[in-house]
Amino acid sequence: MYDESEALALAEQVLNHSQADQAEVVLRAERSQLTRFANNTIHQHVAEEDAQVTVRAVFGRRVGVASGNQLDPDSLGEVAERAAAVALAQPENPDFESLPAPEVWEQADAFRESTAACTPRVRAEGVAAIADAAAAAGLQAAGAFGTETVTLSVANSLGAFAYHPLTMADLHAVVMDDRASGYATAASVDVDALDAGDVAAEAVERAVRSRDPRAIEPGEYEVLLEPPAAAELLDYTAYAGLGGQSVLEERSFLNELQGQRVLDPKLSIWDDGHDRGGIPIPFDFEGVPKRRVLFVDRGAFCEAVYDSLTGQRAGVRSTGHALPAPNTYGPLPTHLLIGAGSHTRDEMIADIKRGLWITRFWYVNIVHPLSVTLTGTTRDGTFLIENGEVVGPVQNLRFTQSILDALKELPMIGKDRQLIRSWLGGAVVPPLRLARFTFTGVSSEGNS
The missing domain is CATH 3.30.2290.10 (PmbA/TldD superfamily)
Structure with a gap:
């Protein structure tokens, strides 16, 4: 060292x-x-x-x-x-x-x-x-x-x-x-x-509750996403469209939606390399100070992150988000945060008429970057909620969903946030309750 x-x-x-x-x-x-x-x-x-x-x-x-x-x-x-x-x-x-x-x-x-x-x-x-x-x-x-x-x-x-x-x-x-x-x-x-x-207690409790899952029909459901599931969707959204190079190459949703309030007004998303709830790093791989960058302000899309090269091309200052050189993909946010809400997990479950409680996603891939349409499967604990009660485990499902559409209606956001390490760095996120999420298939492999 x-x-x-x-x-x-x-x-x-x-x-x-x-x-x-x-x-x-x-x-x-x-x-x-x-x-x-x-x-x-x-x-x-x-x-x-x-x-x-x-x-x-x-x-x-x-x-x-x-x-x-x-x-x-x-x-x-x-x-x-x-x-x-x-x-x-x-x-x-x-x-x-x-x-x-x-x-x-x-x-x-x-x-x-x-x-x-x-x-x-x-x-x-x-x-x-x-x-x-x-x-x-x-x-x-x-x-x-x-x-x-x-x-x-x-x-x-x-x-x-x-x-x-x-x-x-x-x-x-x-x-x-x-x-x-x-x-x-x-x-x-x-x-x-x-x-x-x-x-240990959380993992064991989920496993015990997941025993002998039953199959349900694919379709559109309300969902409660635990922080690992929410962070996975956030990372792919950032990768698909919140970097300055994707904006310059016109393959970002910001090219059409910047300045528009299209997401739920309860939702704010930003990147902050100084936030002590995450893994603070105050500068990027060019030595430029990391600036707090607001991506979504109460449902409205704001800006992207830039390094010195993409900033020069766009006519803006670097936001301090350069990745290690050589880097062909451009700058990306690596200290993502979603603003906390005011609801407990129990309150969020109690408010769901018929939906799914999801621990995390797996094998996620981008289908269409401009709409941030992703596909993947649930894993390690997926439960059916009916009339505000968790009624039992269900077999894993495949989803195919535009994340931008999914974030248009968030009835509730959890008040307790968690740091989730990921392939993009780290994200500090609460549980999210989404009004609708589309599942297109059912796994035959149970709930693991």
């Missing part, structure tokens, strides 16, 4: 070696530890420590990128030279103007010593709580308990330098037998904030 002075010294060494007109150095050092378990037994403890430097070299409008994880002086010089060689072999990019100039950024509170110092024994104790609860219910538990410590620094030849340490802890479990399965998860920058007992 690298402290701030060490990260700066390494960056200066690379920048001094580079012969490019402009150069950028990104250093990401990581120590990750993971405890995996299955059949109520830990089967693997793994740990890895690595550091990678990525150099971006600029000659006029030619840009090249190279990276490596050998950080001795000779290897660093070689990475800088490879980046320069790649740049000189590229055609000019007419949209490129410059690397970002230095900006003032605010520190974000994302490091916990408890997480950085977490031992295999601590993780094993958490796993034991889940395995014991599963065994007591006649179930088998599988999952993983991981912790990470990361330092990220960005420097460039224009004088920009940013450094940020952070920690992350993530616990997830699936408990099952041959008749059912249940899922639960927890995540935080602070491992001490994770309650393995709560994760």
Whole structure:
């Protein structure tokens, strides 16, 4: 791992070696530890420590990128030279103007010593709580308990330098037998904030309630989405249309809907790299400060996120959402939040006449990006609600649904939000009650 002075010294060494007109150095050092378990037994403890430097070299409008994880002086010089060689072999990019100039950024509170110092024994104790609860219910538990410590620094030849340490802890479990399965998860920058007992109780309760599901007819239902299900839909919506490059290429729903109030007025969605409920990171991979970006304001679509390149093309400032170079997809939001509502889960269930309570989705894919039509299946706990009561489990269903249409009517939004780790970063979301959601098929594989 690298402290701030060490990260700066390494960056200066690379920048001094580079012969490019402009150069950028990104250093990401990581120590990750993971405890995996299955059949109520830990089967693997793994740990890895690595550091990678990525150099971006600029000659006029030619840009090249190279990276490596050998950080001795000779290897660093070689990475800088490879980046320069790649740049000189590229055609000019007419949209490129410059690397970002230095900006003032605010520190974000994302490091916990408890997480950085977490031992295999601590993780094993958490796993034991889940395995014991599963065994007591006649179930088998599988999952993983991981912790990470990361330092990220960005420097460039224009004088920009940013450094940020952070920690992350993530616990997830699936408990099952041959008749059912249940899922639960927890995540935080602070491992001490994770309650393995709560994760165990939730996963076991869902599995027990899921036993012997019955098939129901596909069609349109009211739904109550748990945070993992809501976060999955939010991530795909952001991926499909909230990045500046998708707007510039006219493949985003914002091209037609920006400024229009088409979603439920109770709904607000934004990205905030400083929010302490998520995993704060105060700058992007170009060292630009992350700005709070409002995507949906009380049902009205607002703006997208930008990095320096797409911002230059669009004539706007970067919002601080550059991903690691080279990046062909453009900027994306990675700190998503949905505003909390005022309802408990029990209140949301009690208000549903006939609908489905969904734990999470699986095998989700984009069918049509402009309408954010997705398809996927329910998994690990899907229940029928009738007249405000949960009447029993149902077999998994396949959905095919425009998320933009689904978000037009939200009778209720939950008041308790949860951080969900995902492939896009992290999302802080409440349970969502949607007035209608379309299911197009029924699985024959029960509820797991």
